[in-house]
Amino acid sequence: MIRKLDSFFEPRSVTVIGATSGRHKPGNDILLNIAANGYSGELYLVNPKGGEIMGKKVHCSIGDLPEGIDLAVIILPAIQNPQAIRECAVRGINAIVLAAGGFSEVDEEGRLLQAELEAVVKETGVRVIGPNTSGVTSTPFNFTSSFFPLGRIPRGHISYIAQTGNFATHTMRYIATGEHYGVARVVGIGNKVDVDESDVLEYYATDPETEAIFVYLESLKSPRRFLETARETTRRKPIIMLKGGSTEGGSHAAGAHTAALASDDRIIDGALKQAGIARIYKYSHLILAAKALSAMPLPKGNRVSFLAPSGAMLVAMTDMCQKYWNLKVPALEESGRRRLQEISPPYIRMRNPVDIWPSAIVHGIEFAYREGMEAVLKDSHIDAVVPILMITDETGVPDLQFIVDLARRYPEKPIYATFSAEKKHMEAAKAFLEPRGVPTFPMIEEPFEVLSVLAQCRKYMDRG
Amino acid sequence: MTETEMILNAAREQNRKTLSEFESARLLAAFGIPTVKGILAQNLEEVKKAAEGIGYPVVLKLCSPEVSHKTESGLVALDLRDEADLELAFRRINGSSPVKDADYLVQEMVKGGRELVVGMVRDPQFGPCVMFGLGGIFTEVLGDVTFRPAPLDESDAMEMLMEIRGNKILGAVRGMEAVDLDSLVQCLMAMGKIGTAHEEIQAIDVNPLIVKGSSPVAVDALVILNTSS
Structure with a gap:
């Protein structure tokens, strides 16, 4: 049976079990998030106290809900989760997000409770994301189950799979407020009693809203399946x-060289390469590379x-391109x-990388x-261009x-802007360029690091 | 029953954790991995006869599933030029042997300036994984190795060859021929096949895989069995 996750990403109706009018509580913040994102499906609230919240009727129990709601978000203490799942199943709800923590991630009691959850999931046949997660965000459907105050989440074509709720909570808050790109789907898979990373990856693989x-x-949880799906x-x-x-490691056979060398890191490295997954080592690259891919094509x-x-930047970045980033800084066409x-004074011999200061003077x-950027953008030896912009009051603030x-005229070549500038001008440049489709990076290594990752993605894509 | 199954069944019946070097080599050969010519012998007479059959110089090793780390224990004699060398080595190994009635393995002495390692290990998460890297003493000292989950296709194997830091060793260096990469690729793919076909094998070391001319040849092999299953 092919079990689709549509009810999580495109729910026509949602119930929040554990909704509350108490401000700054998860059961209230989720309602604010749902409202802020303009969810247009049916919303049903459940709380034993009944009454009204935000002008909406509150059902006293799950049993009072109508039949066949697409998705339930359960925000109840851990101990109440198994029973709540059973009651949801009775109402014909087949997709459930479990927000509560307090399961196998804490102690033995929690582990037993999680085992009970697993049994209930099997027995009822419902699909569950979590527990211990903020669940699902799906901007094409204006929906989020996150209980962390977020406001409106910007829509885009990047989708995230995260271990926990991190990407649908504070990291998303940063993306929404500090960057100019949006997301399509975000899932925090939490403790994975049911839906795991492979299920979500399969969904994203065929999801037209997801481009990266x-x-x-x-x-x-299911490494072989994850890798096979990824490779495709x-x-x-x-x-x-x-x-x-x-x-987990250490259970390799003792006595063999191969086993002694088979560290988790080496095996994962080989597995990810085989699957064509570009491995990164910095959390910030989960944001910076996403920003680059949102605005610009994958480099060729x-x-x-x-x-x-500055000559120092030319030298230092060229060194690092070769030494750390597997990037070429090739000679240009004649x-x-x-x-x-032509655009430079005759005393300097121009080449790649481009010393732009003499011309600027x-x-x-x-x-x-x-003119310098256009010359290299036109060049068939070049796949991507990084202008390191000098902007100070004294040297001039260009429009x-x-x-x-240039980005519009050369749409096949990524332009990643970075700076050697006064902070106020960097911030102004970011605020101007990014909404217009040119990503910027505050530190000068960052565009190169991102390019390095994306060139690797291109290599994997080209191997067919 | 295939030869591989016979070897594995015999080991299982005896409750063994490892295959002997001779059994290990036969298993590799059954999967198409080039292995050094070797003859099993039980006494000096047979050892001499085997050496004549193979042709000097030869290597003499104690061969028992109960004995590993043979080199460190003085149970290997390399580059024996003639019968006198051989007889001396036989008596020395016989004297150092911790096992009574062990077999002896007489092998062709393979010379080559380059030693590689090929291996397989069953990872609890990713299942059988193939390893490739620099062999001999450098395996431990440098740890210049790379892994891929099995099964491998040709491009996986080729990427592994190019991925180690010391990959230049596969080219034409110091007057040596370039290594036959296709043959190496076949070795790696074969290791993956062994891993996927035989769950009872926990790990394999082929170290060294010596490059003879341009061709890789397995000179020492160790197969470790999964005793829990």
């Missing part, structure tokens, strides 16, 4: 993963050109090189960056519309 998949996991998916959609924590390869106002030479910042125009 970001994963933060500490363990894999990464031919079409990038998958980028941060693997946290260590997994790993050949970068960058423009900097026509591209000649154009750079002669022709001004805007002209130098605009950055030219970067937006």
